[in-house]
Amino acid sequence: MAAAVEVHDLQKRYGTLAAVDGIDFTVSPGTVFAFLGPNGAGKTTTTEILEGLRNRTAGTVSVLGLDPWSQGVALHRRIGVIPQDFRFFEKITPKEAIEYYRTLFHTVRDPHALLERVELADKANARFESLSGGQKQKLGLALSLVNDPEICFLDEPTTGLDPHARRSIWAVIRALRKEGRTVFLTTHYLEEAELLADRVAIIHHGRIIASGTPNEIIEKYGGPERLRVEAPPSLASYLTTKLGIPASAEDGRVEIELHSKEDALKVLSTIDASGIPWHGFETRHDTLEDVFVRLVGQMDEGALRSEGSA
């Protein structure tokens, strides 16, 4: 099946700044693709190039088989977009906003059903200026669905939302995927990407530094499983001395790496025999967020070192 999005050697310069510096990726139809990266990494720039809102400096881009810049008119009928920091006319109500979009797209989707879908039906007649931040985001999501899009580009759709509102947006994203639509998502909530995305790419200073399924990235860049107990820091040094396995102490907890099942048994019996008081234990794998923080941190440290040696 043809890719929903195909990007090859994409570059975008703003003056001397290479905001997107030669990236490649593909998004398969009917999947959720999460595009992750720290502030200023190049996510919105890339997203808006895919939406046909900004032109690229170089490279090839295909969205639903179309070039977003030269074939934008044909593309815009087939995609849904929530820009980062979605804003609308202050005096318009959600119902009127949807009516307005329906006229633009000549569609007949029922405004009430769309508002129900994003749990905003009770605010159908409230003015935009009176909506909370989360309700405005939900309206943005509803508007992005008016034209029954094949791909939805959602640039930080859950930023600033409370945990319940965030979960209701996740439910919509899952439903979109189930309906066979493609979702291109940017987010700073790594947990969200880990839960929702089929594939992710991490961009940093305009370059992709990791890509794959969340599990592939965690396997490739994550550390070993760790056992964690509540105990004083003295337990960490005791375990390292006794077992020769790295252990660390922070915030009243001691963590020790586990490289095998046997390690787990050895560690627990050594803790028990130490005479040091301890409580409850859990084992912990790296999350996508742990890996993201480590990878971005390593890249920044490397850049600082090379600046220092220059």
Ligand SMILES: Nc1ncnc2c1ncn2[C@@H]1O[C@H](COP(=O)(O)OP(=O)(O)OP(=O)(O)O)[C@@H](O)[C@H]1O
């Ligand atoms: N119109 C513009 N003119 C000049 N520089 C720009 C412009 N838009 C973005 N930039 C710069 O390009 C870089 C990438 O910005 P972009 O908005 O794509 O980042 P982002 O990954 O979306 O960040 P965030 O997570 O903060 O939204 C930043 O250094 C930004 O300052």
Ligand SMILES: [Mg+2]
């Ligand atoms: Mg952005």
